[in-house]
Structures are given as C-alpha cells and as structure tokens.
Amino acid sequence: MSRTPKALAAVALGVTAGLLVTAAPAGAAARYTPGAPGAGDPYFPDMGNGGYDVAHYDIGLKYDPATKAVRAVTGIKARATQNLSRFNLDFLGPLTISSLKVDGRKAAFKRTGAQELEITPSRGLTKHRSFTVEVAYSGVPQKVDDPALGVSGWVATPDGAIFVNQPIGAATLYPVNDTPQDKATYSFTLTTPKGTTSLANGDFAGKWTRGGLETSRWKMRQPMASELAMIAIGKYDVIFGKTKSGVPNITATDQQLKTPPALAKDFNTQTGDVQDFLAGYFGRYPFSSTGGITVKASLGYALETQGRPVYDLTRRPGTIPRGDLLAHELGHQWFGDSVTPEKWADIWLNEGFATYAEWLYFEKYTGKPVQQSFDETYATPADDDLWQPKTADPGRDNIFHPTVYERGAMTLHALRKAVGDKAFFKIVKTWPEANKYGNASTADFIKFCERRSGKQLDALFAKWVYTSGKPSL
Numbered sequence: 001m002s003r004t005p006k007a008l009a010a011v012a013l014g015v016t017a018g019l020l021v022t023a024a025p026a027g028a029a030a031r032y033t034p035g036a037p038g039a040g041d042p043y044f045p046d047m048g049n050g051g052y053d054v055a056h057y058d059i060g061l062k063y064d065p066a067t068k069a070v071r072a073v074t075g076i077k078a079r080a081t082q083n084l085s086r087f088n089l090d091f092l093g094p095l096t097i098s099s100l101k102v103d104g105r106k107a108a109f110k111r112t113g114a115q116e117l118e119i120t121p122s123r124g125l126t127k128h129r130s131f132t133v134e135v136a137y138s139g140v141p142q143k144v145d146d147p148a149l150g151v152s153g154w155v156a157t158p159d160g161a162i163f164v165n166q167p168i169g170a171a172t173l174y175p176v177n178d179t180p181q182d183k184a185t186y187s188f189t190l191t192t193p194k195g196t197t198s199l200a201n202g203d204f205a206g207k208w209t210r211g212g213l214e215t216s217r218w219k220m221r222q223p224m225a226s227e228l229a230m231i232a233i234g235k236y237d238v239i240f241g242k243t244k245s246g247v248p249n250i251t252a253t254d255q256q257l258k259t260p261p262a263l264a265k266d267f268n269t270q271t272g273d274v275q276d277f278l279a280g281y282f283g284r285y286p287f288s289s290t291g292g293i294t295v296k297a298s299l300g301y302a303l304e305t306q307g308r309p310v311y312d313l314t315r316r317p318g319t320i321p322r323g324d325l326l327a328h329e330l331g332h333q334w335f336g337d338s339v340t341p342e343k344w345a346d347i348w349l350n351e352g353f354a355t356y357a358e359w360l361y362f363e364k365y366t367g368k369p370v371q372q373s374f375d376e377t378y379a380t381p382a383d384d385d386l387w388q389p390k391t392a393d394p395g396r397d398n399i400f401h402p403t404v405y406e407r408g409a410m411t412l413h414a415l416r417k418a419v420g421d422k423a424f425f426k427i428v429k430t431w432p433e434a435n436k437y438g439n440a441s442t443a444d445f446i447k448f449c450e451r452r453s454g455k456q457l458d459a460l461f462a463k464w465v466y467t468s469g470k471p472s473l
C-alpha cells in the first residue's frame, strides 16, 4: 500500500447478528473436531481459520450500481488438514446467505462474533480429502472503515464499486479464509448493466452480453492472498497492451477522472517499462498478466492488488500515477504478493522492499542515488515518531506506519552496506524466487541473508527492525 496523507474517518463497522438456520447434526465421531476460528495472527485474531486449506475461489457476482446491491455465489474448493466436524469462514457485514452447501449437500451454518461463519456439514470432512463449499447470498455490501487502518473492502462509487482488501476487507464481499497464509487461485464472473466495465485480478478470460447485462470473466491463475483480491466496476477506458518483455498489460482509467487519452496510453507504457526495469533487479515477473487501474473512490491510497494495482487519484484527477508510485506498487508484485508475510507484524518485508523499489526508480529515472534517498530519510531527527515503533513488530494499528516503509527500506540499505552490492543484489533476486507464491517471516529473511552472504547478521537486524529508537550507523 502507499498512502496519500488524509484524515481517517472513524466510522463503526456494521456487523449483523448471528443467524441460525437449521439445527446441526455433529460430525460422525469424536475424532472429528471443529477447525479453529482464527489463523493465529496476534494482530487480527479473528482473521482466517484452521483445519483446511483453500485451493480455489470462484466468485460469481451480479452488481447493480443503481441499487448498490449484489447477488452472488461463491464456490470454494478446499482440502481438510484435520478431521473436521465443522469449520469457519470469515464473512463480514450485512449480506444475507440464502443457501450454503458442502459437497453439494445443504449444510447448517450460523454467524457468530465479528466475522465468523460457522459451518457444520451433514457429515464430517476427512483429513487430506478435498471438499467444496457453495454459498449464495445477496444484499448491499458495506466497506470497513477502521479508525487506524482506513477504508477497505467493498466501496461503492457513483457508477460502480471498488473492492480492495488490505488488511481486513475481503470478507465484506465473499466468504473467505481471510489469512495471507492461505493463498488460492481465483476466478471472477462479474455481471453488470450493459455499458459498465468490470475488472479484477489476473487474466482477461472473456466477455458477453445477454438481456441488457454484460458479464466479464477474469482469472488469477497464480496463488493469491485474499488481502490482494480486487474488483473494479464502473465506467473505465481500458487498454489491452503488452510489456516489452511480452507480459499482457491491461490498464484502465476511471472515466470520472477525465484522463486525457495520451496520458492513459502513457500509464500503460510506463507500467510495462517500470515493471521490466524492476524485473532486472527482482527477477522474472511472477504473474501471467500485469497492469493497473486508476480510480476515483476516496480511498486515499494505492494498493498492490495482485497482478493489477489500484491507484486512487481522487485528489489528482486528469493525471496518472507518478513513476515512483508505479515502482512501489509494481515492486510489491514480488515483495508482498508473490512472497507474502507470514504474519502482519512482518509487513515491513512488503513495504521496505516497495520503498526500496522507489529508491531504485529515482536512481534510474531522476539520477538521485539510492544512498541519497537513504541519507535524507536517515536525517529524520531522533525524537521523530518515525523511529518509535519496532519495524518488524509495529503493532496492529501501526502496520502502515512510516517506520514500516522508510525504516524498512533503510534496513535493506544497511544490509546492502554490510554484505556488499554483489551479495545484496543476489539476495534481492533470489529471495522472491525461493519463496515464490508462498509466505515468509522476518526470521526466514534474516536466515536467508546470512546464508547468501556468509555473514552473521543478527546484530544488524536487531538494531534495525527489532529495536525502537534511531539506530547508529
């Protein structure tokens, strides 16, 4: 994510009361037990669930911008990792479930706590076996507006909606195992009134019109964390291009922003060029398509939604994202999207690298050396709040604190000084490849750097990411 400064409105999140539909026969025997209602992240204990691993989400959505209402069916393919008598999905807000099936059979469910959808299948689910879930639901989805973390989830706009999820928005639209640790492939089938454009992550997989409705299909074929799922519906000008290295490059500009056509074309070209430039440092681009979407949605940030970042340009209509912002969100495709932190406390591994991608961009495109970017940031006075939170454990409300970004990037530069350019750029290129489509922690990164450089680096990382206060050089 990359933020523009803004005041965060503190609006309470609407949560529906639990809804008990039918009585639930329990799993077959005592050895079938309930899956955990959380995935164990200390910052977001309700997020994610235990006992299964999702392989694929198939989101079928009909949306009417006039009424703001959705009708949806989400299909899930998953595999049990324990004998399950019941399991949870995360599902947030006022949408009403009309039908829920597990393996094609009607299953009992109730909604409890802040975001738990507790599902009891008619028979227990056996460890290592695959199963399917199909949930039909409808209503007017509500965004999350967290006092510390800002707006995410389903955000209605005058002519459509934008769906961006970092960190807790995904469950506002679909039932999900909402933890970055459970990545899955996705397909999106999006139906809107004719003349409205629907975009999502990944590859464009067809479009048809029927009875005044238009349906577009998108596929994210590489594993994706739910926080990176994205949908954009509205009036968009779309450009289907290719990067110079041959990656399909689909960019879209929100017609509300009145972007001149020549600039919209530049947005497409620059996206390809900056991505190819970063691939020189970070290795082969990890996804089968790329692009970007500019929106007018008062989000106050740009977000690295997988394969196709979203840039909120509400405050800069008629423009396109700056090159350093493209570098930030495209840098995330390797750091954050392909390699995703194990816990939210590790988010500096995303933002530090994305900020370093900006510094590399400045060096290449404006002549400002990376060292100068470091020096200017390091010059921040010692009593500044930048130095206070611990970079690798900033606290739940500080996951988007400047320390995560700027001290994160400075940490990488301090690493570069310690191990030398050769080892550093080898680390930068091999880390995303070694952890492709997976998750990794700060401890994993430190171990990796020590192996690649042959140097003992505990003290360096202790000083830079695990300790408050301005580190000495």
Ligand SMILES: [Zn+2]
Residues within 6 Å of the ligand: 001, 002, 304, 328, 332, 350, 351, 354
């Ligand atoms: Zn970012």
